[in-house]
Amino acid sequence: MLGEGILKGLAETARNFLGSYVSKDRLTTVQFPEERLPQAEAARNFPFLVYDGSDWQAGLRCVACQICEKECPPKCIFIEKSKDKKPDYMGKPQFYPAVFNIDVSVCMSCQICVEVCPFDAIEMDNAFELSTCDRFGGLLWPKSQLAKSNDYFHQIHPTAASEVDERLAEAKTKADAKTKPLAGAASSTSPQPESASTT
């Protein structure tokens, strides 16, 4: 019969329309911003710097090794190394970044900086409501805007954060075991740090 295909198609459309009142599967509109869908745990938007503890300047994990600056594909990270050192979570004196800027208008959220960082100092945030009226200065984020605490990291990416914490705690216990002067044979392959005290 001519028109049979069109009638079958109209039956499909009717089924979808009436079904949207009944089943959640057919009504997929989310009334944003009153309703929000939870973001996936791995979701990423722009990077941020992690600091341990409560003082963001003293607890910043970044040691200004500049590996992320070299590996960044669009070259949106700008780092200036400091002249002096400050102790890191293990007590060893390390450089820190005097200037750490990320140009968010260039950053393409590729996550390569996170992958190559040897100190787990930079991680991906998932905040996306970031609009600003200043097109140039407002999109160049300095260290103060990028530094967020480790508790915040635990909130947004729980599994990744606990994994990083475990790894750092393990490294710390290994380093502590090596600096104990009374323990038997210290391993001869790794060099002893000069100052044994950690406080």
Next chain:
Amino acid sequence: MTSRLTTPVYEEMPEDISDRIDQGELLEIALGPHHPSTHGVFRMDVVLDGERVVKLKPVFGYLHRNHEKIAESASYLASMPYTDRLDYICSLSNNWAYALAVEKLAGLQVPERAEYIRVITAELTRLVNHSATIGFLTQEMGASGTPLMYAFREREKILDLFESLTGSRMMCNYMRFGGCRVELPSGWLEQTKKIVEEFPRFLDEYERLLTGNEIFMARSQGVGVLKKNLAINAGITGPMLRASGVNYDIRKVDKYGIYDRFDFKIPLGEHGDVYDRYMIRMLEMRESLKILNQALRDIPAGPIMDPKAKIRGFRPKPGESYGRIESPKGELGFFLISDGSPNPYRYRVRPPSLINLTVLEDMCRGYSVPDTIVIFGTVDIVLGEVDR
């Protein structure tokens, strides 16, 4: 219902028509680049006789970002996020093609679990791409948005899968040279199995809506015929080639990855018109579901990266390699020349969308302007790939 009321008027291109244009007999007009149906910034300079197309010249380059030159000054790993942005709908396929070319160049071995993950993500990308293409095709025929939104509703589920695996819905940046970047999160395989089980129901609904529809058939059968010999000579690949009847699918020819372990068929068309290309895409989605079922059943445990592969300081030996895959749009190939330094000496992308546009004029000559838009929709181009 396959009869067309009018047949194409021009069989060959008339030699010199510029005087007919000057006298006003023919109209030269630009379709695009700001046009809602051109899949991006793309222009077609058409010469019209009334409503019939006499000559058509595609003009592109509006999205040329010089990806190949950027890759010459960046390391091999730094080009990986840029490959996401080539064919921005199927980013995981692009990643795989680039990783394949580099693995051939450097001689890296990919572990089994990583190969299975690559096949699963590539077939999911094929589902994503084909549903978007068919949705946009119906949009161009005038069904303002309804089948498109049904296709996008299914697509959202797969994009949520990609987000929980790689962190981003479209710019995934997931493959690395020698494997995959990160392990599958817990529960991902079960979620994927659920989605793959429910997908055939959507395909059946979609077919009921479109395949027997008289309006759809009248607008697509007999339109934009591409003959087999022209398709082979012009280097067309992908669903367009198979709709013209040529059995060439790189998954079966090259057997890259582990595709020789899966049992799937290659659908072939007979007439090479728009309706065949639509049916080929629907059938390919069903074959992809078969592959997905087999892969999800057989995926082994194990490592996901080659232990010899390096993230930083990757310097392959001097040489060159050409690696290609069957992306949802055709043959996507990467040609790399290395001279021993961390950056490639020459990095070339073989874009399927650009090569498939070679025959746009031959397919559109003699048809009217709305038919041209429909034919153009089945060529299935993405401007990020055409212009790079």
Next chain:
Amino acid sequence: MLEEIKVRIESAVPGCQLEIIPNGSPSGQHSLLLDPPHALEVAKFLRDDPELRLDYCSNVTGVDWLDTEQSPGHLEAVYHLYSMEKKHGPIVLRMRTENRSDKVHLPSVTPIWRSAEFQEREIFDLYGIIFDGHPDLRRIMMWDEFEDHPMRKDYVEPDDYEYEPTPHDHVLTRAKEHVERNPQ
């Protein structure tokens, strides 16, 4: 396998000079260097020969080799051929120009494989190789009035082409001065 093909081409097309260029990487894709005067006949033989039937030209690439102490610079076009009928490949062909400045003509294979049409236009646009026999050789990616060829290794961007000042430049210098002014 490439040696056998070379022998067959030499017997079928008399007078051509071919050379096999080895490939250092594990991919094992060695290439065959053609000489421009006989390239069209070799291409026709490769397409029509009943054993090879290389009817699908998949990829045409342009490469720029700068002048070195050992050899003068030249431009190159690399062709990857496959066969849709016999399902084998790839066979890699190369053609070189004589130098980078004035002798940059190469024969076009578009009459034999139509897939080279847009790709040779792109090589003309971005590298400057002029293909003789191409039906419609004009710029494809850049606009028609553009001069110079952007993908060459010695291409210098013009100073006066408009770009939007991004925060890197002057903000970066400001940051550096800030550090110098306030040493910690």
